[in-house]
Amino acid sequence: MNCLDFRRQLNIDPHAADTAFAQHHADCARCAEALERSLRFEGSLRRALQIAVSPQLADSILLAQATREQQQRGVRRRNALLALAAGVVLAIGLGVSLRGASSPIAALAVDHLNKEAFVLAMRQGISDDEVRKAFEQSGLSLANVPAGISFVYCCPVGPYSSVHLVMPTSTGPVTVLYLTTPVVAQRETFSREGWRGVSMPVGQGSLVLLGHDAGQFERVEHLWRSALAAPPDAAPTRS
């Protein structure tokens, strides 16, 4: 290596010295001085480029990342809910009835029943007024009140408003859910988690019956069709 090569190397990378570079450095006093000057310059260059960095920089990046992640999780959750809701609407709209499977409303009804299974043990009859009041709270009036009701309460079933009733029968209690909106388009029977069920459009809403035994369903359905029917003088209209 000669002096020119040595000086070139100083400007390319003074730290990347090979054997020839080291040998020339040992042999040439002027180039050795040039190396010293170059290394001093490199120190100044390095310090000049080391501008101050905010001590909060890393934390602000991590905060931005956490915030964006949270927002994206929210969007994903909303999209999933929208997809679920769209699926429910589609299934209802098409009147889907699959053998061996149950509709979304069946799942919602059984889920609600399981959560409030304790009311099935109620045997004592309640007054007609209590039943009428529950329907009035939902904006409905009854043509008559079927006999043999042991429980009534206005409950949400999934996203739907409903009147939840229990009617003890000779084959066991029958749960009656009257959804105040037309959730089902046609009659559908189902079996889910040990429960037999039937759902159907009645009046301005949907009637769902659930029990371990379906033997009394026909009678109970008849009672509620009658109660929710719209006779000329006592229509079950929305108040």
Added chain:
Amino acid sequence: MSSKQRQFEALVRSLSGDLFRYGYWLSGDEALAHDLVQETFLRAWRALDDLRDTAAAKAWLITILRREHARLYERKLPQFSDVDELDIADEHEAHTPEFAGEENVIRKAMRGLDAKYREPLLLQVLGGFSCEEIARELNITPAAVMTQVFRARQKLKVLLSGDEHEAKLHELS
């Protein structure tokens, strides 16, 4: 905390300072540099599964930052802040008034340096990359990198010494 999150935090804490400095000298503005670094790490988070070799993390992040800079600011020329607005990162023993003056001159000279000279020099001095690695990053030949860092140093030394004649003696041709 997931292992991915731990890996990400380690990357942020160990490399955000270097990336910020690189972003500053690339964009010429502290606020832009902050945005660039933040966006770089947010993109890195989404693609973290692609990072197989942690030793290559710095080069990977610098590639993301350069692309982000090109995407957002390539039409903007660097508008460097005034000299007085900048601080030195660490108080150093060598920061005598004499050295501090020299560093300010170097900073000023760096700001005036053409981007094609400034960027390879930054990758070498701040990034610690070899000429071959810089060549891969900038998609040019190693010989071109050597020429550019040579000329970058030469220009800076000329500004410091005021002796253009001596610098020209060593210029590559």
